[in-house]
Amino acid sequence: MRRLLWCELYKLRRTPFVVLVALAACLFPVPATLLSMQGGTDGSFQSLSFLLLAMLAGPLLLPVVGGCLGVLLFQRERDWETLKNLYTVPVRWSGLVAAKLCVVYLSCILFSVISLLAVAATTALTGTPVTPFGSCLAAAALTGFFYASITLPVILLVLWLDRGPLVSVLLCVLWGVAQSIQMFGGLYVMSASAAGSAETVSLSSPILWTFPVLVFRWFPGFAATGQLVLPQKEALFYLDTLPLLALCLLLMAVCGALMVRFGRRQEV
Incomplete structure (x- = not known):
């Protein structure tokens, strides 16, 4: 397994996509941080990391990055016709997956962590204290893990459809846009509910249980170390880490098993 992982990482060394992803992770948070400091947040590092990872880069960019990278990795063996060589080693398809x-x-x-570090650097240059850094860094790593899990269904869809790279990348982009739309839809529902009386605050809306909204509900309570980023009245919407982690593990198990099944059907 360790050798297979090293081989997959080694094959990415000459891929321009990796360089573009690294640049996006470094550059995207800078204008987002500078613009947010002009209004909409209190300008603290904690609020800025929440804005970037839970509202902007997380739901929009991470599914696209993870999906496109998954497409690149899974379709490369077929496009380069190297799968037959791997089978003669032999290498199990489950190990490849x-x-x-x-x-x-x-x-x-890494994308999520690098984005947070870019936010930290930009925040420090403005003279704002970069605190609490440790909890925000852990939240960024977990956000990357959570959104990597939500890319598994679109990677599975690409394997099932077995189309060309253009269609596959388009599906990943549409998947990222759909996650972002769900997140902003959930934000609207939470804001409208919290704006009413205490009796109207409810979790009955289905959009509040979509994956990007679950991450949005989880991030503040985890990264704030006991200090709520959102108003106290919205504390009902906060989510613990364990249920979200369990959902991700379930996605890994189900989608991973289906990927192995679809992969074994590929022509060698």
Whole structure:
């Protein structure tokens, strides 16, 4: 398994996509941080990291990054006709799937962490204290892990459809846009509910249980170390880490098993 993972990482060294992802992770948080400091947040590092990872880069960019990278990894064996060579080693398809998914998870976690570090650097340059850094860094790593899990269904869809790279990338982009729309829809429902009386605050709306909204509900309580980013009245919407982690593990198990099944059907 370790050798397979190393091989998958080694094959990405000459891929321009990796460089573009690294640049996006470094550059995207800078204008987002500077613009948010002009209004909409209190300008603290904690609020800025929440704005970037839970509202902007998280739901929009991370599913696209993870999905496109997964497509690149899974379709490369077919496009380069190297799958038959791997089978003669021999290498199990389940091992290949596990190695490729590990790369997807590592990439999403690194993207999220690098984005947070860019926010920290920009915040420090403005003279704002970068605190609490430790809890925000842990929240960024977990956000990358969570959104890597939500890319698994679109990678599975690409394997099932077995289309060309253009269609596959388009599906990943549409998947990211859909996650962002769900997140802002959930934000609207939470804001409208919390704006009313205490009796109207409810979790009955289905959109509040979509994956990006679950991450949005989880991030503040985890990263704030006991200090709520959102108003106290909205504390009902906060989510613990364990249920979200359990959902991600379930996605990993189900989608991973289906990927192995679809992969074994590929022509060699």
